[in-house]
Amino acid sequence: MSSTPVIDVERLNLAYGDFHAVKDLSFQVRRGEFYALLGTNGAGKTSTLEAVEGHRLPTSGTVRVFGQNPRDRRAVRPRTGIMLQESGFSPDLTVRESVRLIGSLTRRTDKVERVLDIVGLTRKAGTKVSQLSGGEKRRLDFATAVYGAPELIFLDEPTTGLDIQARDDLWDAVDKLREDGSTIVLTTHYLEEAQQRADRIGLMHEGVFHKEGSVVELTRTLPATIRFSLPVPAPEPPLQAVRESDGTFLIETPDLQKDLHALLRWAQDHAVELRELAAGPTRLDDVFRSIGSDQTTF
Amino acid sequence: MPSIALGELIQIFRNRLVLVTMLVLPAASSAFYIYLNQQFTIVDLGGVAAILVFLVVAMGLYATTVTTLASRRQNLFLKRLRSTALGDAGILTGLLLPVTGITLAQVAVILTVLGVVAGGPANVLLLAVAVLSTVAMMLGLGLATAGLTNSPEHAQVTTLPIMIGTLALSGWVGFTGTEELTLFKRLLPGGSATELLVNAWNGGTPVMDSLVLLVPTLGWVVVAVALAARIFRWEPRR
Incomplete structure (x- = not known):
């Protein structure tokens, strides 16, 4: 060999x-x-x-x-x-x-x-x-x-x-x-x-x-993401959910499994439907965007 | 290399413009010239032969060489060929072999016609040497000119100085000989080549004296190739 x-x-x-x-x-x-x-x-x-x-x-x-x-x-x-x-x-x-x-x-x-x-x-x-x-x-x-x-x-x-x-x-x-x-x-x-x-x-x-x-x-160095939207009215979502301009919520997390579990339990407990729920590791696109944003800080 | 040559040959016969520039133009002007010279004898036969050779190598070989290389570079075909296992010398040889072969055949046919119509050359071997050295010189000048040419359209401009220059010089030397301004006429590209062609056709000059005339022509080959090695580009400018 x-x-x-x-x-x-x-x-x-x-x-x-x-x-x-x-x-x-x-x-x-x-x-x-x-x-x-x-x-x-x-x-x-x-x-x-x-x-x-x-x-x-x-x-x-x-x-x-x-x-x-x-x-x-x-x-x-x-x-x-x-x-x-x-x-x-x-x-x-x-x-x-x-x-x-x-x-x-x-x-x-x-x-x-x-x-x-x-x-x-x-x-x-x-x-x-x-x-x-x-x-x-x-x-x-x-x-x-x-x-x-x-x-x-x-x-x-x-x-x-x-x-x-x-x-x-x-x-x-x-x-x-x-x-x-x-x-x-x-x-x-x-x-x-x-x-x-x-x-x-x-x-x-x-x-x-x-x-x-x-x-x-x-992709490991960047946080994973969870996205969802909520019906109105709905209680304030848990965790550090950021409301995006299109009304959806974004959670960035280093521990996807734990935070996703927490979110699902919250939704269950409050009988809230999480619409358009998507969760996953960071994609290469995001790695690329992070380069772009590095650049703008110069 | 043979496969590139075959590809080029196919392209030459598919592309009417190239076919016309390369075959018809020099052949038609040669026919006209032979006809004209039959009607009124303007120059001696050696002069006619030299001018005919230059019509073919300048208008056919030289112009086609520059246009072909510029066009193959522009559409990245040269880069494609360089992506294979073939070396640069092999690529250029393959690309230029067909046009060189056609030129030599054309010169042979035209000079044979002249010989049959008006009387043959005194020294066929010397004539062959003269033609080959002229072809080598024009190929070298073509390579160098291609380095300065960005596109096939651009070649119509960049080829003019050398094409017109060598044609005019061959006419000048063909008509007036090299009795006067000897060194000047012999050192310019095509001057001594014309004289050699004239001598080979007319005879009467010692062969050794004629062979000395090869030196400036081969000198131009060296200069042109050295120049081409510096300025030839394989990819379009970005």
Whole structure:
């Protein structure tokens, strides 16, 4: 068993002129892991991803992929599938021609038909790329990334522009690749995707990790929430319930189980109906909002 | 690399604009020129051959090289190719192989027509060397120009100086020779290449004297490639 991480980033710095996009960033991604790189706009995640993919030369620091320099394409790319954020296909080539061309250049072997079937583009095989919709182009991009089932797959905002069905299909395909041991690195704007699927999350803000860890670790530091509304008239609710502008009540609690129990007992005792009751741990959205509010205090 | 070349070839034949710029324009002007020269002999045959070669490499090869690279960069196709296992040299070779091959075939056809109509070249081997060095120079200049070109539309402007410049120079040298302003004419890009083409077609000049003319042309290849290495961009400016 080799314990070498698939991706090893150490003190990565990326600067464009005066702008320091990424500062002393270090992280590792282990074999078979699903790692999500998240962040606000301009947080440096695309720059980081491009350095790890080998598209961008670090200003300083080291990036290793499979123990190699990611800019050594001949060594690294046959084992790596890359789904770019923007398409980059030749408009005059057909879907089939594009997959065959890019697929063959990865040095992996696969069948064009198999890959097109995975992304549901079989009927569009003879269509020129210029005639595809935005979502279809994303699927074509995904098809080239998973051609030959590589060990490591980069997905840069893969589901942007996809309808729900296509999104589910894409994640099904990713799940299958994971079963076969592929390592996944994801960036996305859809936090629930990262929350549901990622083993670990690197949450970037202004070029550094604001937080890094599993979803549980990330959300643990923030209180859980209970929301409900009350019929009028109703007795004053217990605990530290804050009345929101829309009339609902919000309780933030470090001990969800105990406080939820207390609330339910209060409702039972006073024969009050708790409407639209919702309770749960903090979501990633809230972690994001907490970054935003940190920022405004500066 | 062969798969990129095949992809490019498919695209060339699907895109009418490229096909017209690359094939029809140089071929039509060459035909017209040969016809004109048959009617009134303006220059000696070597001069005609040199001007024909430059019509094809400047209007066809050079302009298409710049336009192709700018367009592939603009729609991020270059970045996509760089996401594969292929190296930069392989990518550029694959992209430029078809247009280079078509250019060489075109030059061969046009010069053969000229030879059949008006009489063949004195030294075919030297002629081939002259054509190949000219093609290499225009490819290098095309790579460098592509570094300064943001989009295929922009290429219509950025290619003008070198396209017009080399065409004018080949005409100038073709018509007037290099008796006067020798060094000046030979050092400009395309000057010595034209003279070499003229010598190869007309004969009468010692081969060694002609081979010296390769030096400025190959010098321009080196300058152009060094320049391209500094200014060529693989992704659009953000």
